[in-house]
Amino acid sequence: xxKPEHHIFVCASFRADGDxxxxxxxxxxxxxxxxxxxxxxxxxxxxxxxSTGCMKACDHGPVMVIYPKGLWYGGVESEEIVDEILDAxxxxxxxxxxxx
Amino acid sequence: xxKPEHHIFVCASFRADGDxxxxxxxxxxxxxxxxxxxxxxxxxxxxxxxSTGCMKACDHGPVMVIYPKGLWYGGVESEEIVDEILDAxxxxxxxxxxxx
Numbered sequence: 001x002x003k004p005e006h007h008i009f010v011c012a013s014f015r016a017d018g019d020x021x022x023x024x025x026x027x028x029x030x031x032x033x034x035x036x037x038x039x040x041x042x043x044x045x046x047x048x049x050x051s052t053g054c055m056k057a058c059d060h061g062p063v064m065v066i067y068p069k070g071l072w073y074g075g076v077e078s079e080e081i082v083d084e085i086l087d088a089x090x091x092x093x094x095x096x097x098x099x100x
Numbered sequence: 101x102x103k104p105e106h107h108i109f110v111c112a113s114f115r116a117d118g119d120x121x122x123x124x125x126x127x128x129x130x131x132x133x134x135x136x137x138x139x140x141x142x143x144x145x146x147x148x149x150x151s152t153g154c155m156k157a158c159d160h161g162p163v164m165v166i167y168p169k170g171l172w173y174g175g176v177e178s179e180e181i182v183d184e185i186l187d188a189x190x191x192x193x194x195x196x197x198x199x200x
Contacts, residue, residue: 001157001200003170014114014151051114051153057101067167070103100101 004048006089008036010076011063012051022054022061027077029062035079039086047089060100072100104148106189108136110176111163112151122154122161127177129162135179139186147189160200172200 012030013022033051040047057063060074066089073085075098088095112130113122133151140147157163160174166189173185175198188195 001160001172003172007165007167007170009109009150009152012114012153014112014153048156050109050155052109053112053114053151055150056148060101065107067107068170070107070168072101072103 005046006048006069007067008040008047008049009052009055009065009067010036010049011053011055011057011061013061014051014053023058024054024061024063027062029064029076032062032076032079032082036082036086039082043086043090045086045090057100063100073098074100105146106148106169107167108140108147108149109152109155109165109167110136110149111153111155111157111161113161114151114153123158124154124161124163127162129164129176132162132176132179132182136182136186139182143186143190145186145190157200163200173198174200 010029010033011024013025036049055063062076064073064076071094081098085095110129110133111124113125136149155163155165162176164173164176171194181198185195
């Protein structure tokens with residue numbers, strides 16, 4: 001099976017036993033998913049996006065984690081911040097301002 | 101922030117717009133989460149487990165992905181299979197039978 005070069009996980013505060021709640025969702029993480037999907041396509045990134053349940057970094061939410069690089073980002077609250085993070089990813093760098 | 105050595109993602113077929121559905125959940129992935137949590141503790145693994153929405157490998161569900169190693173596993177349907185995968189992880193190996 002073909003694997004993505006970058007696997008981007010976005011906390012959507014899913015809970016196994018019911019509706020999604022929690023910091024990341026409340027701060028709009030889920031609303032950013034379509035934007036991130038579109039950016040991946042526009043930039044031609046070999047990347048997959050996956051939404052997740054709690055990643056236990058709620059104090060820093062909304063949280064995004066990019067593997068296999070192991071980049072943890074917090075405060076991902078806007079399209080502009082997503083752009084900064086993806087710009088850095090394309091350049092092989094880290095968006096320090098939001099790195100956890 | 102301290103990062104886990106292994107980050108284990110288990111597809112729980114979450115959907116942003118409602119209840120979880122889909123192959124992985126139907127085949128019992130969510131029921132295995134407490135077992136995996138306990139195994140991580142019992143084995144003293146420096147590992148975090150996160151449940152996810154669809155990882156787009158539904159034909160192989162239930163799906164588990166371990167980063168940063170980038171190990172994709174399918175058919176993770178029982179505690180015994182979880183054990184094989186975690187045994188391999190501890191030994192720095194791959195559980196070939198379930199690798200995607």
